[in-house]
Amino acid sequence: MSQDWLLAVNLGSFAMAGTGLLFVVLWSIDRQRTSALVFAGAIGCYIAATVALSVGLPAALASSIHGVLFPVAMLLLADGLLRRVGDRLPRAAALAYLVPMVLMVWFFAYVSPLLVGRIVTQNLLTALLLLVVIRRLRTRMPRTGPNWAALAATAACAFALGIAVIVAPFSPIPREIVTQADLDTYMRTGLELCLIVSSTIVLPGVMVTMLAVTVIDIARELRFQRDCDELTGLLNRRGFNRQAETMLRSADRSTLIVADVDHFKAVNDTAGHSAGDRVLIAIARILTDSVRDGQTVGRIGGEEFAVLLAGTGLDEAVVWAETIRTRVAGQFVDVGSQIISVTASFGIAAGGTRSRLTDLVESADKALYKAKAAGRNQISVDA
Structure with missing residues (x-):
């Protein structure tokens, strides 16, 4: 028993x-x-x-x-x-x-x-x-x-x-x-x-x-x-689109900022891909440190980043982007054999109630191309 x-x-x-x-x-x-x-x-x-x-x-x-x-x-x-x-x-x-x-x-x-x-x-x-x-x-x-x-x-x-x-x-x-x-x-x-x-x-x-x-x-x-993007820890394009679309559904106004690293291919060609990775990580850190609640950031391409500022108007978004542009331009990245400086160009598009993400991306890309054509390291707003 x-x-x-x-x-x-x-x-x-x-x-x-x-x-x-x-x-x-x-x-x-x-x-x-x-x-x-x-x-x-x-x-x-x-x-x-x-x-x-x-x-x-x-x-x-x-x-x-x-x-x-x-x-x-x-x-x-x-x-x-x-x-x-x-x-x-x-x-x-x-x-x-x-x-x-x-x-x-x-x-x-x-x-x-x-x-x-x-x-x-x-x-x-x-x-x-x-x-x-x-x-x-x-x-x-x-x-x-x-x-x-x-x-x-x-x-x-x-x-x-x-x-x-x-x-x-x-x-x-x-x-x-x-x-x-x-x-x-x-x-x-x-x-x-x-x-x-x-x-x-x-x-x-x-x-x-x-x-x-x-x-x-x-x-x-x-x-x-x-x-998420493995290199930077930011949202990738899929993750960013998913979160941005959710935020847009409840926002009365929103602004999308698209940033692209200037002459990034030259960085890779002259200093190596590991140097390019360090540049991307440094910029991702600047963006991450700058966003707050109601804002989301992602790496949506090789050297392209996007930030959605939900509930933020165009004027405030321009000030925000200028702050980021200045910080990026003042960033020096140690790539081992040398220290390099980088810049980025920014395109901004504003939307109202229930704006579509695809429309904002298209408008912000147009503004980004204008910034690139105007000499880079600057901000352009889609009118």
């Missing part, structure tokens, strides 16, 4: 097998996302640790196997949480967790057999490990919804483990579970209730949360690849 009961209370951990397989699938889709594979490894080790307690092995042997596999699972969980945000679990922290854990479990399994000693050791050290992870996450992760969800799940796991440590001294736990009476006594303790909640609700919930967060991460990256 005791083995049947152990299998029953660990259904939550066995149910995580499906989550682990999904992590493997996500990793196979994106091999750079190693956190997904690490999470799958954590689930595998945790399930193996649970099986060790459920297949009828001698108590000391089962505890020893569990005492190794459980901390490895928690180390992988901690490392996966940090890998997801571009960090890694420090080796010193891993050793400071793993070595005392294995030694204490061995001591309470063979030298001085004590069930509560093993449980408290595992829960206390794991809670402390997760607190280290939480601290690193708070200082390294961007403040986004998925990141907050990951942080909350980690905190919930640490809290559940901590509660078990607090409850343990007040639970009448036998030194070891040898007889059915020992098992019946243990089953009625508050500590076992905490462990059941942790193993069947909290930890599976953490892994499901991280699975959902990983899916969101992949979806966001795919959206970025679809709508």
Whole structure:
């Protein structure tokens, strides 16, 4: 009966097998996302640790196997949480967790057999490990919804483990579970209730949360690849058109500014394409630093940029463009072998209520051609 009961209370951990397989699938889709594979490894080790307690092995042997596999699972969980945000679990922290854990479990399994000693050791050290992870996450992760969800799940796991440590001294736990009476006594303790909640609700919930967060991460990256320019980080033509059309539908007036880097081909020919890339990045940074809410910027061609100023009239847009033109003209780009200066020409087109983006682009392009024909490094407005 005791083995049947152990299998029953660990259904939550066995149910995580499906989550682990999904992590493997996500990793196979994106091999750079190693956190997904690490999470799958954590689930595998945790399930193996649970099986060790459920297949009828001698108590000391089962505890020893569990005492190794459980901390490895928690180390992988901690490392996966940090890998997801571009960090890694420090080796010193891993050793400071793993070595005392294995030694204490061995001591309470063979030298001085004590069930509560093993449980408290595992829960206390794991809670402390997760607190280290939480601290690193708070200082390294961007403040986004998925990141907050990951942080909350980690905190919930640490809290559940901590509660078990607090409850343990007040639970009448036998030194070891040898007889059915020992098992019946243990089953009625508050500590076992905490462990059941942790193993069947909290930890599976953490892994499901991280699975959902990983899916969101992949979806966001795919959206970025679809709508953004890899070199500058700005919206590409598709992304810019999508966002600009949305903004135009709700704006009573709008102004489109199209900018083109002057003599860009000469920069590539004389200084190399890497120099051209640095020029584009420098201009993209100027544009990004200058836009605010209600404005969007994109790289819509090789050396061509577009800015939509929703809710902005022509006069204000001209002032804005002149500021950008001046900043670009004063920009010196270090390309390694030399320092070069660049200029840009600007075409501006204004629209009213429900203006069509295609019409604005056509008008702004006409104005840009006029600026180029007039000598470059200047602004032209489509009349």
